Amino acid sequence: MFETPARIEPCFFQDTIPAVLADLTVELQREADNLGRGLHPESAAELADLVRMMNCYYSNLIEGHNTRPKDIEKALAGAEVEPERRALALEAKAHVIVQRKIDEMYSKGDLLSPTSVEFIAWVHRMFYHEMPEEFRFMERPDGSKVEIVPGEFRKTASDDVVVGRHQPPSSDRVEAFMAHFSMRFRVTEKWASTRIIAIASAHHRFNYIHPFPDGNGRVSRLMSHAMALKAGIGGHGLWSISRGLARGLKDRGEYKRMMDYADSPRRGDLDGRGNLSEAALKDFCGWFLTVALDQIRFSTALFDLERLEDRYRLLVKDISEDKRAPDLLAAVLKHGSLERGDVHLVLKTSERTARNTMSAMVRQGFLKSETPKAPVRIAFPLDYRERLFPNLFTDAELTMPDPRPLSFR
CATH class of the missing domain: 1.10.3290.10 (Fido-like domain)
Known part of the structure; x- marks a missing residue:
């Protein structure tokens, strides 16, 4: 046929x-x-x-x-x-x-x-x-x-x-x-x-x-x-x-x-x-x-983007002894990326100290960049993603606001 x-x-x-x-x-x-x-x-x-x-x-x-x-x-x-x-x-x-x-x-x-x-x-x-x-x-x-x-x-x-x-x-x-x-x-x-x-x-x-x-x-x-x-x-x-x-x-x-x-x-x-x-x-x-x-x-x-910065600050505070690290991560998250030469201005510290903080965050996977001289961007290392975003790869339920009822039948 x-x-x-x-x-x-x-x-x-x-x-x-x-x-x-x-x-x-x-x-x-x-x-x-x-x-x-x-x-x-x-x-x-x-x-x-x-x-x-x-x-x-x-x-x-x-x-x-x-x-x-x-x-x-x-x-x-x-x-x-x-x-x-x-x-x-x-x-x-x-x-x-x-x-x-x-x-x-x-x-x-x-x-x-x-x-x-x-x-x-x-x-x-x-x-x-x-x-x-x-x-x-x-x-x-x-x-x-x-x-x-x-x-x-x-x-x-x-x-x-x-x-x-x-x-x-x-x-x-x-x-x-x-x-x-x-x-x-x-x-x-x-x-x-x-x-x-x-x-x-x-x-x-x-x-x-x-x-x-x-x-x-x-x-x-x-x-x-x-x-x-x-x-x-x-x-x-x-x-x-x-x-x-x-x-x-x-x-x-x-x-x-x-x-x-x-x-x-x-x-x-x-x-x-x-x-x-x-x-x-x-x-x-x-x-x-x-x-x-x-x-x-x-x-x-x-x-939960309204609280993402707070979660990231708490995470980095627990991981790093550098008290400047949470401020750096928050600034990069807010601005999307940050020129390496501007890090000391954000942290209000010396260029050397700022460079050390930034390098440590890159090594630990919290920041990333295309090249060693390129601007740094935020990253979400897999080892800590459950801390930042619980249940990303699990079947657990999240508490969500009730939507307006809809029926497709």
Whole structure:
């Protein structure tokens, strides 16, 4: 039977946007605007790098790969990782590198449409170029192994796959489906609310097509991250969709259940005009956007930026005997960076004493710089991150202000 790309319809809501989704877009915009407010952009950029690690940690966890944060940091620094954990660490490194590049392109205004075929192929290509050899092959049902070609869609019958109960489009139809996908979601980029809702619907429809032999889940989560940036709810890079998808709203199995539910076929004349259920798509979008809202609010509570300086001062006071160190860290956090020649002015001491204080803070990982003569910036050493940001890589709950009740059902 000839497969038409209309099989993934509805990609969006044809007539009117459901009120509950419209309400969610307003909440998301408001909460994302508040996230990171008052923090210098350079200091926010350092925190964003920490969130990239959290994002890849949870994205890998969804795939069943539990990677230690310390191993991720070692891999990013080019340090040796124990052989038994090396492959997972390099896989996580690949994720961070791609997300970092996406963020850089967005900040420069060079980010392509995240739902374009060009962007999606680029994400997969860059991700697999960075992958360790162990993860660049997949096993077929007959036991044979085939190499995953970075950036290439499924093409032949031998690449056909089954995902749980779902049978994605045949490999020889993937290009047509992806062209339709890109065309349909390009339309949603015209308005702020539709850009936000499309993050959710595109996430499912992309995975429904399952265009690559492997890596679709990670690519879809990076696509969702890029779409959030384009939609104006990136929150300075200080929140992670992967953490929310890995945890769900009630339990860890929600993501897979909701993805499966959104595969539901149309249920009669009152359920939209496409092949798939519009009601199920509405529920999935409501769930996905509620997860995003929950994660933005989690990051707001986790980073607690109004009290970050106080926490950092107390930490450095406990670690260092230098009474000037907390003042230096607070100044760099506030201003984003500090010229080395200005440190003595901030500390109101001699250049030599100021240099000694600054050098000690760099050695201990509280400050960093591109070169020995470049300005110093704030850093968040992994050994002390639980002190600064408790529960960053754990499942413990934070006390968050109650949001206005929202129901997506």
